[in-house]
Amino acid sequence: MxxxxxxxxxxxxxxxxxxxxxxxxxxxxxxxxxxxxxxxxxxxxxxxxxxxxxxxxxxxxxxxxxxxxxxxxxxxxxxxxxxxxxxxxxxxxxxxxxxxxxxxxxxxxxxxxxxxxxxxxxxxxxxxAPGRFDDSDYWERVTGEKLPEWVTGRMRLQFVQFSPPTxxxxxxxxxxxxxxxxxxxxxxxxxxxxxxxxxxxxxxxxxxxxxxxxxxxxxxxxxxxxxxxxxxxxxxxxxxxxxxxxxxxxxxxxxxxxxHPHLSGFAEMVVVDIGRLPKIVRERLKAQGRFAKAAFNPTQSFLREQRLLNATFTMGVAGAVPAGKQPNRADAHDAARRDMLLAARHFLGDEQHAAKPGQEDDVGVWLGIGAACEQVPNPDSRVTLSAQRDVLDLAKIKLDWRLTEQDRLSFYTNLRSLALEFGALGIGRMRELIADRHDWSQPVHGGSHxxxxxxxxxxxxxxxxxxxxxxxxxxxxxxxxxxxxxxxxxxxxxxxxxxxxxxxxxxxxxxxx
Amino acid sequence: MNAEHRFLLPRPGGSGRYTRRTFLLTALLGLTVGGFAASRSPADTSPDPCVEPRWLHKTIGDRQSAARIGRAYLDLHPNYRRCHRLIADIEKALKRQDASFSLTADAEQTGSALQRLVRKEFTRGEVVSVAGWVLSGTEARLYALTAMSV
Known part of the structure; x- marks a missing residue:
């Protein structure tokens, strides 16, 4: 009622x-x-x-x-x-x-x-339901794509499932x-x-x-x-x-x-052959009536060994990197991506997925990376009552959300791990766009959590x-x-x-x- | 400061590098890579002429692109503006992977060994940051070597 x-x-x-x-x-x-x-x-x-x-x-x-x-x-x-x-x-x-x-x-x-x-x-x-949050076999079976076997021990794939949302x-x-x-x-x-x-x-x-x-x-x-x-x-x-x-x-x-501090625009990945990265890693897929996406998370052993906070990274294709005899210097980012892809062609292929020669229209793609992080519990990050009052004459909240140096360092270490995994598998190269590792140089947002x-x-x-x-x-x-x-x-x-x-x-x- | 040294100093807005003429001249001198490297003292910081090793072709994709990244690396690590040091370090890393390996081996073999080495260095976290790119240490030195050879 x-x-x-x-x-x-x-x-x-x-x-x-x-x-x-x-x-x-x-x-x-x-x-x-x-x-x-x-x-x-x-x-x-x-x-x-x-x-x-x-x-x-x-x-x-x-x-x-x-x-x-x-x-x-x-x-x-x-x-x-x-x-x-x-x-x-x-x-x-x-x-x-x-x-x-x-x-x-x-x-x-x-x-x-x-x-x-x-x-x-x-x-x-x-x-x-049913939750298949860590079941790589299941997602390989229903998407028909084999997931990469990560080799550095730093990162693993986990799966986010999407509510309609309810x-x-x-x-x-x-x-x-x-x-x-x-x-x-x-x-x-x-x-x-x-x-x-x-x-x-x-x-x-x-x-x-x-x-x-x-x-x-x-x-x-x-x-x-x-x-x-x-x-x-x-x-x-x-x-x-x-x-x-x-x-x-x-x-x-x-x-x-x-x-959960959310960051974007802090790094990007370039890959020669997008086919080496299963779709579920780069886009939200529908399988058996449900949507899911793979996310990169640090392994628990790596978190323990490096004394890190948890983090999660997701990727999505942001654009193609066009070929061109002369890099377009007007777009420094595009030129940098092209140089990286062309320079590292021999490192970014394997026997099953030979790197394509550079004559095609595109030399590869670049992917945007999103991150959400765990933050350390901090007593100084807090909600108190404000002197301001609402229409019911009740004190409004005063919010003071704070992050610590530990949060930042942990994020950077986890981010670097992502670069290492992609490099170790010969799939891609990551570019960090963080100007100052001692500050959140990119805007930090919350997730409304x-x-x-x-x-x-x-x-x-x-x-x-x-x-x-x-x-x-x-x-x-x-x-x-x-x-x-x-x-x-x-x-x-x-x-x-x-x-x-x-x-x-x-x-x-x-x-x- | 002698003329050669002056020539190799970074130019305003760019990095010190060899010209094609220098490269050809040194090639004509017939200096072998191994022999040259062996003749230099590790403490010697003076620049040296560069002979592009044959195996570099099997390793590097587009040379101009690699050279641009390599120059950025050399800007950060000017003490690597010496071919012999770059090659010595690359060879040292390869020997750590396989003690019997020699850079005089077949270019194909060297290319494959370098591919394995680069991946291994990523696995071990032996990386450097060059213009924001996270590269294996050997990979960066290969690009630097290319920069000194084009």
Whole structure:
């Protein structure tokens, strides 16, 4: 059932077994997972069923760090940020969850095995099942192309599968509408999570609407699932009992904000014979009704040996490199590519794929390279409250996203590994276009992945929530979503958000019964 | 500074290099590569004439293109502006791959051995950056040798 909170009588109090703050990927997944379990659920969604500029403006905030839009990287309506999701799906790698002595604050409370059993149902929810994320044999079989056997031990191919993408708000709307025990309050802004005097339990949610009404939701259990930025904001705003904010006794809420730094235009690859690079490496392929693309990731052994952060690289053909007796000096890049391809012809072929002679129209192709990186958890990269206020007179967020020298060096080392693999196989040559290795000389963007602000650790001095995603020292209060990720890995977070939420649902079913 | 030395200094906006005339003159002198290399002291930084080894043809694609990259390498490593040093280093790398290998071997064999060596150097991470290109060390020196021979 959907109810618009703006149409309820003022000061309505809604009751349920479980209140979920946020109707995005985590909130909808949790509600669906609990449907039919006998647990009544109230989803409190700040937006409506469609985008609304006035509602969206409540996501605006102040930015102090790397150029970033607090409003443009998330959506405040039912379905949340799945409404602009690109559909990239990959599980985390085992190493991403490990405590690594070269990555400060790393280590999840459990290993990848704990998530593995949830990844397959998660893949069904985001409509990519069955997941074939590491199955080279499968992709060779269905694409009919043999994948290169990488030789340096530094890089490997993994596979990204693409969700349609699933827009959770529309895809699962009817199901939620007809579920007997799920109620969705729309246009209901949670202004405070109200805890008892000892802050050991949440007692109610205070809600306001943009037409001036005030309501409340009372439940036995509460789950905060409003996204990686808003989760921190709501906790920090809930400061009537704990001055620093609910769950923030150890000054961790909002800290450790992580993104996946995305870079482009930092390097390119030239190859003589594009046929040596299977299509799935250079373009998104449809096979057996599903789309996938191969990505280059460092091997786990190489990450350990070199003490690196994770990274992923994808490639796409950017253009042909035309032949020409005299390089066109007007286009220095083209001339450089042509020189490289012509000079290295004998190195860029093998017996099966003899390098073509240089008389054709084109001497080869060049490929653009995209990268997304893991960043080290950094307490100074953080979300705090701004002095600026929104239309509900609530403090906006102040975001200060920061990267470290370790992040940069790790990226460069991983990038160099890509050049080595292509050189070792005699497939191509890479050109680094980075002017200064001591700075992010190319623009760094985020992937609209907000992680780490309510990090998970069984040690309350290192985490806001424990291994079950329960807020430390608050008995009936949980957090869902990528804000609980202690480290980010390099995979797009949606699939893991869904898997982790299914795990939380199992825990809550046991606990609430 | 003697005339030869002056001739080989980098020119404004470009790198020091041999002309075709120099190349032909040295070829006429009949200097063998191995013999020449052996006659130079490793500490000797003076430039030397360059005889293009036959096997270079089997290794390099387009010579003009290779030479342009080679010049960029020589700009970064001016101490390599000596054929004997380049050839000695290439030979040393080949011998590390196969102790019995000799640059006097058949040009085809040398070309194949160099291909294997270049790939191996990528595998081992023995690379240099030249104008942004990530090249194997030997590959870069082959381009440099070409630059000094065209």
């Amino acid at each position: 959907f109810t618009d909170a703006r149409n309820l009588p003022d000061r309505t109090s809604v009751e349920a077994d479980l209140a979920i703050i946020g109707g995005g990927v985590a909130g909808i997944t949790l509600a669906r997972a609990l449907a039919g379990s006998g647990i009544s659920v109230c989803v409190v969604e700040a937006g409506g069923l469609k985008p609304d500029p006035e509602v969206q403006s409540l996501y605006e905030g102040e930015n102090r760090g790397i150029d970033y839009s607090p409003s443009g990287t998330r959506l405040r309506f039912f379905g949340g940020s799945s409404n602009h999701w690109g559909g990239f799906c990959r599980p985390l790698d085992p190493i991403d969850l490990e405590q690594r002595d070269w990555v400060p604050f790393s280590g999840w409370p459990f290993t990848i095995d704990e998530l593995r059993r949830y990844y397959e149902p998660a893949a069904e929810i985001v409509e990519v 827009r959770f708000g529309s895809r699962y709307q009817d199901e939620i509408k007809t579920a007997a025990d799920i109620r969705v309050l729309l246009n209901a802004n949670v202004t405070r999570i109200s805890a008892g005097d000892d802050a050991r339990a949440v007692e109610r949610l205070d809600i306001r609407t943009l037409n001036g009404l005030r309501h409340s939701v009372k439940a036995r259990y509460y789950v905060l699932a409003a996204g990686g930025l808003e989760n921190a904001r709501i906790l920090l705003l809930s400061n009537d009992v704990v001055q620093a904010g609910l769950g923030n006794q150890n000054d961790l809420v909002g800290r450790f904000f992580m993104e 907000h992680m780490g602000t309510t990090r998970m650790s069984d040690d309350s001095s290192r985490g806001v929530v424990d291994g079950n995603c329960k807020v430390h020292a608050v008995d009936n209060f949980y957090v869902a979503g990528s804000s609980v990720f202690p480290t980010s890995g390099v995979s797009n977070p949606t699939l893991t958000i869904v898997a982790l939420t299914l795990r939380l649902a199992d825990h809550l079913k046991e606990r609430i019964r």
